[in-house]
Amino acid sequence: MRRMAVVVWVVAAALAVASAQSGDTFAILNARILDPVAGRVAAATTVVIEGGTIAAVHGAGSPQLPAGIRTIDAKGATIVPALADLSVQVAATLGVDRDYFHSLSLAHGVMRVRAIDGRLPMAVDDRARIAAGEVLAPRTWIAGPLIDMRRPLGQLGGPILAGGLAPLQQVNDAASAAQAAQAQAAAGVDWVRVGGNVPATVVTAVVKAARSRQVKVSADARAASMLQLAQSGVTLIDGLGFPVKAQAELDAAWKSRPDAPTDGVAALDAAWAQVTAVEMRALVGALVKGRVAVAPMLRAADAQRDDPPKDELDLVPERGRGAIAARVARAAGKPAEDRRARARAQRMAFVKAFAAAGGTLVLASGAGSDGYPSPGLAVHKEMALLLEAGVTPAQVWKAAVADGGLLLGESDRTLRVRAGAPADLVVVAGDPLTDPAALSSITLLVRRGAVLDRAVLIRRAARATGVVR
DSSP states (O other): OOOOOOOOOOOOTTTOBOOSOOOOEEEEEEEEEEETTTTEEEEEEEEEEETTEEEEEEOSSOOOOOTTOEEEEOTTOEEEEOEEEEEEOOOOBTTBOHHHHHHHHHHTTEEEEEEOSOOTTHHHHHHHHHHTTSSOOOEEEEBOSEEEOOOOTTSTTOOOOSOSSSOEEEOOSHHHHHHHHHHHHHHTOSEEEEOTTOOHHHHHHHHHHHHTTTOEEEEOSSSSOHHHHHTTTOSEEESSOOOSSOHHHHHHHHTTOTTOOOSHHHHHHHHHHTOOHHHHHHHHHHHHHTTOEEEOOHHHHHHTTSOOOHHHHTTSOHHHHHHHHHHHHHHTTOSOHHHHHHHHHHHHHHHHHHHHTTOOBOOOOOBOTTOOSOTTHHHHHHHHHHHHHTOOHHHHHIIIIIIHHHHHTOOGGGGSSSTTSBOOEEEESSOTTTOGGGGGOEEEEEETTEEEOHHHHHHHHHHTTTOOO
16 A cells, blocks of 8 residues: 555644544534445535534535534545554553554554553553543553463474563463463453464363453464364454464474475465465365454564565664564575465465455554554555455455454444444545545544544654654
8 A cells, every 4th residue: 555645634723633632522524434334335424523422423415513513524535433453562662652552553543452462450551541531542452461382392483482572471281371361351351362382272271261251362373273263262363373284283294395494484384375275265164154253464474574664664663673674584585485475375365265255354453562563554554455365345444443343342333433433533535445545545533532633643653762753
């Protein structure tokens, strides 16, 4: 997707704010409305915002509005309910404050976020402050520290480290994993997230423990394949991991091959490159039957292998740019580039087939604690990649708004532009169903009923990295 072009509304200075306050009253005139559930755009209408809520939605014509109410003429632009990002590692690290993630997400219309790998109880406190309007941030659901096991010595990539920037809760077996899930649920998390070194039997134990506390579970597919996770009862699979066979099984088969992958990224490419059409159909069918949602994280996968594009690099904290470049360099220049290309094509084919079969796709930027991929912008790029894969524009918008929101726990009513719904809105030029690039022209941002100034949000993100541009 081309670099975002920003169209600034000429509105009263009092509306051009970037504040967590709500309560303003105004009307957006001559705006079309995207219904992400039905996949259609309604004709021009008037939307009245009051006190952080959509007070009324009027049909075509000139409705009677309260005297003196502020108005914004949308001039035929389209109102879209806020986007959802199911994987952001919102963390305060060296040189990066949490406001970096909040501000960039909002600047790109992402106003619902699942913050992963949260430190407890800090993450629970942050969620409460955001809900109370004390912090300018997307509505936030949290997953606690990643629950993971030690990777067997000799497996590609070596043992994991219990520590680092992201909190990690290391467990040894099904019993300790279930205990960890129950402890996180008791602490108030919305999600439990399971790492890639946890086998299917242990994942199942975590799911059982979390469900008893009404907490959802997501998992990475490595020690347990996506096919095995489809049968484990997880709510969501984070990324397109090992599809039909677990990594350990494939490692044994590759040991004696001269073209054996030498690291985890190459091993994952090799796994996808060899998936057959029959296996692909079986995987899609199992996921749909198990009602397991998938966050493909195509942009995050590309970010592991390709040089960061300038529009994202410009947003990344300067302190972390060297580490990002080094990480990409390690993944570049590996043998079997044709295998990598085939793996990417296979992932794209899976995403298209899964969407066509009625599977639940959701969007996730995969933004890490180093600020890359870029929060918000990576969601836009994920949407572009889904379109490239052959997912229809209506399916992409459904994934970005409706399915993502529903998976987080929103109701169908709050995910449409209608009276009584939260006033968390994005206005884009053109018709996003017929012109997929429409999202690159955001013309208005509304969070909790307050109009946000996108330029202010970008500057806030820059200050949060200690670099003011």
